Amino acid sequence: MALKFHGVDFLNLDSGFSEDELLVRRTTRDFVDDNLIPLIEDCFREGRFPRELVPMMGELGFFGASLQGYGCAGMSNVEYGLVMQELERGDSGIRSFVSVQSALVMYPIYAFGSEEQKNSWLPVLASGEKLGCFGLTEPGFGSNPGGMTTVARRSGDGYILNGEKMWITSGNIADVAVIWAKVADEENRVRGFLVETDRPGFKAHEVHGKWSLRASVTSGLSLQDVRIPAANLLPGSGGLKSPLMCLNQARYGIGWGAIGAAMACYDAALQYAKVRKQFHGQPIASHQLVQEKLVWMVSEISKAQLLSLHVGRLKDAGTVGHEHISMAKRNNVWMALETARMARDILGANGITEDYPIMRHMMNLESVKTYEGTHDIHALILGQSITGIAAF
Numbered sequence: 001m002a003l004k005f006h007g008v009d010f011l012n013l014d015s016g017f018s019e020d021e022l023l024v025r026r027t028t029r030d031f032v033d034d035n036l037i038p039l040i041e042d043c044f045r046e047g048r049f050p051r052e053l054v055p056m057m058g059e060l061g062f063f064g065a066s067l068q069g070y071g072c073a074g075m076s077n078v079e080y081g082l083v084m085q086e087l088e089r090g091d092s093g094i095r096s097f098v099s100v101q102s103a104l105v106m107y108p109i110y111a112f113g114s115e116e117q118k119n120s121w122l123p124v125l126a127s128g129e130k131l132g133c134f135g136l137t138e139p140g141f142g143s144n145p146g147g148m149t150t151v152a153r154r155s156g157d158g159y160i161l162n163g164e165k166m167w168i169t170s171g172n173i174a175d176v177a178v179i180w181a182k183v184a185d186e187e188n189r190v191r192g193f194l195v196e197t198d199r200p201g202f203k204a205h206e207v208h209g210k211w212s213l214r215a216s217v218t219s220g221l222s223l224q225d226v227r228i229p230a231a232n233l234l235p236g237s238g239g240l241k242s243p244l245m246c247l248n249q250a251r252y253g254i255g256w257g258a259i260g261a262a263m264a265c266y267d268a269a270l271q272y273a274k275v276r277k278q279f280h281g282q283p284i285a286s287h288q289l290v291q292e293k294l295v296w297m298v299s300e301i302s303k304a305q306l307l308s309l310h311v312g313r314l315k316d317a318g319t320v321g322h323e324h325i326s327m328a329k330r331n332n333v334w335m336a337l338e339t340a341r342m343a344r345d346i347l348g349a350n351g352i353t354e355d356y357p358i359m360r361h362m363m364n365l366e367s368v369k370t371y372e373g374t375h376d377i378h379a380l381i382l383g384q385s386i387t388g389i390a391a392f
């Protein structure tokens with residue numbers, strides 16, 4: 001039987017969590033221990049997304065967890081954050097999959113969709129019966145999505161879409177793609193469209209050769225004269241602000257998720273340091289330099305927990321700013337990557353093998369540092385917030 005993970009709670013933050021929050025965390029932690037951990041190393045090595053886990057994740061209410069109604073679990077933002085933390089303790093690729101389904105597919109339908117779109121898509125996305133992807137990035141426009149060249153033109157009672165999207169999580173397994181395009185007939189205003197992936201002219205090709213997020217599907221999308229009815233436009237979307245609002249939801253979840261990856265690495269390093277003996281038959285945990293690394297890790301994890309919890313409470317109160325979310329995403333992913341590198345160091349040669357989760361987390365976190373706004377783009381977002389000057 002797989003060993004149970006006991007979490008990292010140096011500051012006794014558990015004493016401030018509600019019963020519901022602790023229950024959500026326990027349920028997700030058990031799901032990860034019992035179902036994800038036993039197969040994730042094989043999936044990562046084989047470059048396989050564990051699709052067999054999707055129905056169970058749907059039953060547990062992970063998809064669109066913080067949305068109300070339409071078959072969604074209606075969790076608070078803090079509860080949703082705890083789900084993300086626990087999932088990423090298992091693997092960033094699985095958290096990515098849930099982030100995209102929830103924050104980047106269900107959220108835009110919920111926030112910008114018609115009642116008909118919400119009724120037809122949200123319940124099946126919540127159960128995992130249907131999967132989605134989010135197409136914002138293009139081959140030539142990553143950090144600067146406002147430059148996108150994907151275009152939608154009015155034609156009869158619908159639209160015709162043309163363009164290329166790149167680095168799209170779940171692209172090859174999605175039933176529906178949320179595509180962001182400039183509408184030629186509206187002075188190139190950016191709007192969101194629901195594109196069923198079996199429409200003629202829509203193609204997805206999987207990106208191979210990744211050394212990161214190997215248990216997650218990443219794709220390029222090509223849209224060549226894809227015809228969709230006018231009813232597929234997300235009517236409430238308008239301007240680049242709309243996809244950026246979706247990114248806030250996903251970045252918030254990443255801030256929590258990165259803590260989970262860091263916890264897994266710290267826990268592995270702590271356990272190892274207590275039993276690995278070098279010099280005089282003493283465990284390496286008895287050496288001051290090793291202790292200093294462990295102390296750095298637990299201190300930074302604790303600070304990241306406080307940051308995400310505070311941002312989550314602000315989000316639940318409706319007072320969060322997107323710059324607060326940028327700080328959590330930027331700080332916590334950096335912290336997790338540094339923790340993974342230090343933990344790998346403590347394990348010495350053993351740290352490079354798949355017998356421990358550390359290298360997998362480290363390689364995953366390199367993507368997490370880049371997607372949803374790179375580390376440096378979030379520095380510029382924060383710089384703009386405090387100086388009032390955009391330095392992009």
Ligand code: TGC
Nearest residue numbers: 096099136142143145146169240241244245322371372373
């Ligand atoms: P800018 O002129 O600054 O902004 C346009 C309008 O949007 C407003 N705004 C925001 N609104 C809500 N939330 C935010 N976070 C917002 N940031 C800006 C802004 O006030 C403005 O409003 P208005 O009313 O004046 O029109 O736009 P810009 O073109 O200068 O770009 C700004 C910048 C660089 C911050 C932005 O483009 C950016 O965030 N770039 C990074 C791109 C990115 O994060 N892409 C992510 C793609 S999805 C992904 O990576 C999924 S990975 C998923 C996974 O597997 O987990």
Ligand code: FAD
Nearest residue numbers: 134135136137142143167168169367371372373374376392
């Ligand atoms: P670039 O924008 O080319 O940046 C390269 C470097 O230049 C970075 O270090 C960056 O910080 C720096 N840089 C750029 N501009 C500036 C500036 N003004 N000042 C200082 N430095 C700058 N996108 C989606 O739409 N949907 C998805 O589902 C999705 N999933 C992804 C999954 C994976 C595994 C990965 C790796 C990416 C995914 N992305 C997705 C794309 C992701 O959002 C982009 O990779 C990211 O926004 C960065 O864009 P880029 O890779 O083109 O890098």
